Amino acid sequence: xxxxxxxxxxxxxxxxxxxxxxxxxxxxxxxxxxxxxxxxxxxxxxxxxxxxxxxxxxxxxxxxxxxxxxxxxxxxxxxxxxxxxxxxxxxxxxxxxxxxxxxxxxxxxxxxxxxxxxxxxxxxxxxxxxxxxxxxxxxxxxxxxxxxxxxxxxxxxxxxxxxxxxxxxxxxxxxxxxxxxxxxxxxxxxxxxxxxxxxxxxxxxxxxxxxxxxxxxxxxxxxxxxxxxxxxxxxxxxxxxxxxxxxxxxxxxxxxxxxxxxxxxxxxxxxxxxxxxxxxxxxxxxxxxxxxxxxxxxxxxxxxxxxxxxxxxxxxxxxxxxxxxxxxxxxxxxxxxxxxxxxxxxxxxxxxxxxxxxxxxxxxxxxxxxxxxxxxxxxxxxxxxxxxxxxxxxxxxxxxxxxxxxxxxxxxxxxxxxxxxxxxxxxxxxxxxxxxxxxxxxxxxxxxx
Amino acid sequence: xxxxxxxxxxxxxxxxxxxxxxxxxxxxxxxxxxxxxxxxxxxxxxxxxxxxxxxxxxxxxxxxxxxxxxxxxxxxxxxxxxxxxxxxxxxxxxxxxxxxxxxxxxxxxxxxxxxxxxxxxxxxxxxxxxxxxxxxxxxxxxxxxxxxxxxxxxxxxxxxxxxxxxxxxxxxxxxxxxxxxxxxxxxxxxxxxxxxxxxxxxxxxxxxxxxxxxxxxxxxxxxxxxxxxxxxxxxxxxxxxxxxxxxxxxxxxxxxxxxxxxxxxxxxxxxxxxxxxxxxxxxxxxxxxxxxxxxxxxxxxxxxxxxxxxxxxxxxxxxxxxxxxxxxxxxxxxxxxxxxxxxxxxxxxxxxxxxxxxxxxxxxxxxxxxxxxxxxxxxxxxxxxxxxxxxxxxxxxxxxxxxxxxxxxxxxxxxxxxxxxxxxxxxxxxxxxxxxxxxxxxxxxxxxx
Numbered sequence: 001x002x003x004x005x006x007x008x009x010x011x012x013x014x015x016x017x018x019x020x021x022x023x024x025x026x027x028x029x030x031x032x033x034x035x036x037x038x039x040x041x042x043x044x045x046x047x048x049x050x051x052x053x054x055x056x057x058x059x060x061x062x063x064x065x066x067x068x069x070x071x072x073x074x075x076x077x078x079x080x081x082x083x084x085x086x087x088x089x090x091x092x093x094x095x096x097x098x099x100x101x102x103x104x105x106x107x108x109x110x111x112x113x114x115x116x117x118x119x120x121x122x123x124x125x126x127x128x129x130x131x132x133x134x135x136x137x138x139x140x141x142x143x144x145x146x147x148x149x150x151x152x153x154x155x156x157x158x159x160x161x162x163x164x165x166x167x168x169x170x171x172x173x174x175x176x177x178x179x180x181x182x183x184x185x186x187x188x189x190x191x192x193x194x195x196x197x198x199x200x201x202x203x204x205x206x207x208x209x210x211x212x213x214x215x216x217x218x219x220x221x222x223x224x225x226x227x228x229x230x231x232x233x234x235x236x237x238x239x240x241x242x243x244x245x246x247x248x249x250x251x252x253x254x255x256x257x258x259x260x261x262x263x264x265x266x267x268x269x270x271x272x273x274x275x276x277x278x279x280x281x282x283x284x285x286x287x288x289x290x291x292x293x294x295x296x297x298x299x300x301x302x303x304x305x306x307x308x309x310x311x312x313x314x315x316x317x318x319x320x321x322x323x324x325x326x327x328x329x330x331x332x333x334x335x336x337x338x339x340x341x342x343x344x345x346x347x348x349x350x351x352x353x354x355x356x357x358x359x360x361x362x363x364x365x366x367x368x369x370x371x372x373x374x375x376x377x378x379x380x381x382x383x384x385x386x387x388x389x390x391x392x393x394x395x396x397x398x399x400x401x402x403x404x405x406x407x408x409x410x411x412x413x414x415x416x417x418x419x420x421x422x423x424x425x426x427x428x429x430x431x432x433x434x435x436x437x438x439x440x441x442x443x444x445x446x447x448x449x
Numbered sequence: 450x451x452x453x454x455x456x457x458x459x460x461x462x463x464x465x466x467x468x469x470x471x472x473x474x475x476x477x478x479x480x481x482x483x484x485x486x487x488x489x490x491x492x493x494x495x496x497x498x499x500x501x502x503x504x505x506x507x508x509x510x511x512x513x514x515x516x517x518x519x520x521x522x523x524x525x526x527x528x529x530x531x532x533x534x535x536x537x538x539x540x541x542x543x544x545x546x547x548x549x550x551x552x553x554x555x556x557x558x559x560x561x562x563x564x565x566x567x568x569x570x571x572x573x574x575x576x577x578x579x580x581x582x583x584x585x586x587x588x589x590x591x592x593x594x595x596x597x598x599x600x601x602x603x604x605x606x607x608x609x610x611x612x613x614x615x616x617x618x619x620x621x622x623x624x625x626x627x628x629x630x631x632x633x634x635x636x637x638x639x640x641x642x643x644x645x646x647x648x649x650x651x652x653x654x655x656x657x658x659x660x661x662x663x664x665x666x667x668x669x670x671x672x673x674x675x676x677x678x679x680x681x682x683x684x685x686x687x688x689x690x691x692x693x694x695x696x697x698x699x700x701x702x703x704x705x706x707x708x709x710x711x712x713x714x715x716x717x718x719x720x721x722x723x724x725x726x727x728x729x730x731x732x733x734x735x736x737x738x739x740x741x742x743x744x745x746x747x748x749x750x751x752x753x754x755x756x757x758x759x760x761x762x763x764x765x766x767x768x769x770x771x772x773x774x775x776x777x778x779x780x781x782x783x784x785x786x787x788x789x790x791x792x793x794x795x796x797x798x799x800x801x802x803x804x805x806x807x808x809x810x811x812x813x814x815x816x817x818x819x820x821x822x823x824x825x826x827x828x829x830x831x832x833x834x835x836x837x838x839x840x841x842x843x844x845x846x847x848x849x850x851x852x853x854x855x856x857x858x859x860x861x862x863x864x865x866x867x868x869x870x871x872x873x874x875x876x877x878x879x880x881x882x883x884x885x886x887x888x889x890x891x892x893x894x895x896x897x898x
Contacts, residue, residue, distance in 0.1 A: 004504035006539040006758040009524075012494040014537065016544050017551070024490050036816040038794035038823030041473050045461040045570055046495065046556060047515070047526075055453035066496070066524075068517030070560055075458075075515075077496075088463065090455040095465050097840045099827060101793060102466070107495060111519055121494055131827065138805055138826040149816070257809035259817070309455040344550060345487035356587055360706035367485040367598070368708070374487025377587040378548060378580065391546045 011120035018342035034103040042102040044084035050076040055308035064110040077109040090309035098132035128318030140281040145258035155443025162268040171241025190272035222269040337446035345374040352401035460569035467791035483552040491551040493533035499525040504757035513559040526558040539758035547581035577767030589730040594707035604892025611717040620690025625663040639721035671718040786895035794823040801850035
């Protein structure tokens with residue numbers, strides 16, 4: 001037999017069991033949160049016809065894409081969940097009810113240059129709300145509430161949702177005579193936090209020929225410590241700006257009713273989001289202790305989801321979390337809760353006799369009560385079996401020897417405290433169930449103090 | 450704008466929202482069931498180095514595989530979950546605790562000829578138990594219990610788990626002087642149910658030169674109505690056969706303690722499973738009203754999971770469900786429960802005022818109580834909003850007009866019964882929660898009577 005060295009591709013994440021449990025818990029929390037807001041799950045194909053997936057074409061994406069021929073068919077692996085959503089909505093527009101709210105959590109593929117913390121296969125968790133022809137501003141106001149509830153349910157406390165409106169930026173550009181360079185100005189402004197005020201001013205004036213005083217007014221406005229008041233001073237001077245200010249005020253005004261605390265929400269006029277795509281509210285989410293990580297949940301309002309696939313106008317709003325990267329970052333920052341139960345079983349049943357009928361009966365009883373039980377009947381020493389429980393962090397052992405069988409009991413050992421008791425089956429099941437119930441609320445994330 | 454016709458590739462399944470909810474419910478039930486038996490979740494990469502994935506090489510699989518170059522890298526998409534498991538266990542053998550029990554539910558890819566009910570991208574749901582060097586027979590006995598609990602939890606009642614042991618077949622072949630043709634005989638015998646006794650006898654004698662009387666004895670034994678008694682008559686004549694009979698008896702003997710009813714379990718000596726791979730107990734699962742569908746859950750015991758990747762001997766036992774095909778079959782046979790709640794929300798909140806603060810506050814309260822709520826604030830007629838609820842089968846509407854705001858109430862309408870009541874927020878939340886609790890146990894599958 002020729003042995004091939006087993007390996008996983010560079011830029012592809014494969015977790016050990018304990019990490020995988022934490023990752024799946026993260027997905028479960030997000031699914032449950034999205035469901036609370038009326039989002040339906042969606043699952044699109046990972047492989048698509050290249051012609052369909054690349055309908056929009058061009059850009060950085062096309063170079064990174066995994067694309068190949070199978071027979072005569074030109075195939076490509078999805079590189080995000082937005083293009084597949086656009087395809088799905090366009091295809092099924094007569095079957096769907098609008099507004100269409102869907103979440104999708106799935107793998108996407110980008111053949112980027114491999115580097116630490118960058119992945120080529122990674123999970124995205126997306127939600128989008130798609131309207132038919134129109135979509136009320138209240139949907140834009142609801143998004144921060146979803147972000148807040150999701151991260152809070154994960155156990156994160158120190159984060160801030162930063163919100164801006166592209167109409168505010170667009171209106172300011174018009175007002176300052178920068179409409180022609182709007183795209184370049186937008187992308188430059190987006191770098192404010194990263195490269196700082198001076199470099200942004202230099203790029204605006206030197207690279208894009210923006211008038212120095214206009215550039216200064218723009219940056220002063222965007223960096224204002226009281227952005228709402230500053231914006232009000234421009235009121236009535238530009239139509240687009242007025243709409244933007246109004247939308248931003250509506251969004252901010254609903255935060256309290258949505259239960260989003262003031263410390264987790266901020267209007268930040270410097271948030272631009274690079275994509276041309278966005279037309280209204282835009283969102284970023286920062287871990288306040290780790291701003292260097294950048295946004296962990298971003299998105300915005302757009303006017304036309306599926307213009308490459310249908311004449312129908314489909315405005316929407318959506319956000320995305322890069323889950324694989326987030327998990328990587330959380331692990332690196334020691335934010336994954338070490339108290340999170342990751343054991344594959346709640347009870348390890350240790351039969352000491354050849355006939356294990358008694359152990360099987362106990363296992364069946366535990367499982368019917370919703371308790372995860374594993375029978376360890378391998379021919380190994382008892383000490384090795386306890387080491388196994390220890391390595392997997394299984395919280396309880398149930399020992400069944402001749403004595404227990406004769407007495408009709410089971411010796412339940414709490415492997416954390418070392419405490420052990422001989423109980424009859426019913427009492428054992430109840431005892432274990434009660435102790436497990438206390439651990440149900442442990443979150444995935446625990447912030448270091 | 451050039452419009453590209455949106456489409457999904459042939460042989461790829463994409464479900465509408467209601468179907469997707471049922472599909473995800475199926476996955477959730479399987480995950481919960483596997484967890485009860487101490488299996489840990491695993492997620493391996495979909496893309497692998499071709500050299501690694503095809504270490505075993507050859508066969509039908511290699512022709513069907515999606516394989517391509519990205520730069521200089523020879524890549525392939527996984528075609529099952531067993532090879533990735535072998536790779537994973539070989540790679541991480543020092544990190545894992547044995548026996549290693551894992552489940553994996555994920556997409557696999559096979560470029561088969563497209564035909565009705567055959568998929569090129571499809572979900573498999575696999576469990577395997579891997580031992581280091583040895584694995585106790587009790588693990589083989591536990592598998593039917595997992596299959597039983599899984600399908601029962603899904604709502605299926607009319608199914609039968611059929612079990613055989615490859616050592617029984619191997620022993621019989623030795624005893625009847627068919628050892629040399631064992632592989633061919635095994636694969637022919639596997640077709641007994643499909644092509645019938647006469648054709649199998651003809652193939653054995655004519656194609657593989659089996660002696661007519663040996664062939665008849667073999668088929669008579671395999672088709673015996675009392676297989677255990679028939680096998681006992683061969684006792685002591687062949688060592689392998691004796692081991693097989695003993696293992697089969699042990700497996701069958703534990704069924705009652707595992708809670709598997711007699712009508713859902715059968716020793717069937719005609720079950721061979723095509724793969725050379727299996728060495729002990731083998732499993733198939735038949736929908737008793739639809740045997741023509743074939744096995745919906747199959748697997749068996751094998752001696753060496755990862756011989757292409759490591760010198761370490763890793764015996765195991767596992768089963769697999771082809772979930773996408775199963776779902777397709779269930780839909781086609783009208784087995785998907787029409788009573789399964791598929792609505793994306795429990796309550797549709799209908800604000801009748803421009804300021805929706807009051808609606809947002811109700812939504813926040815409902816969500817905090819775990820009730821899925823959607824605010825429908827689009828500028829549409831009330832009638833259209835009720836149609837929306839109807840189309841999505843949302844069970845409750847909460848109407849909030851000026852009257853309700855003044856009175857501090859909400860009008861809760863049960864959209865199934867038409868009943869409606871004005872309640873204060875707390876009472877409304879409690880009322881809806883109670884009515885929803887009654888629907889929690891509805892299974893995915895409901896068999897037509």
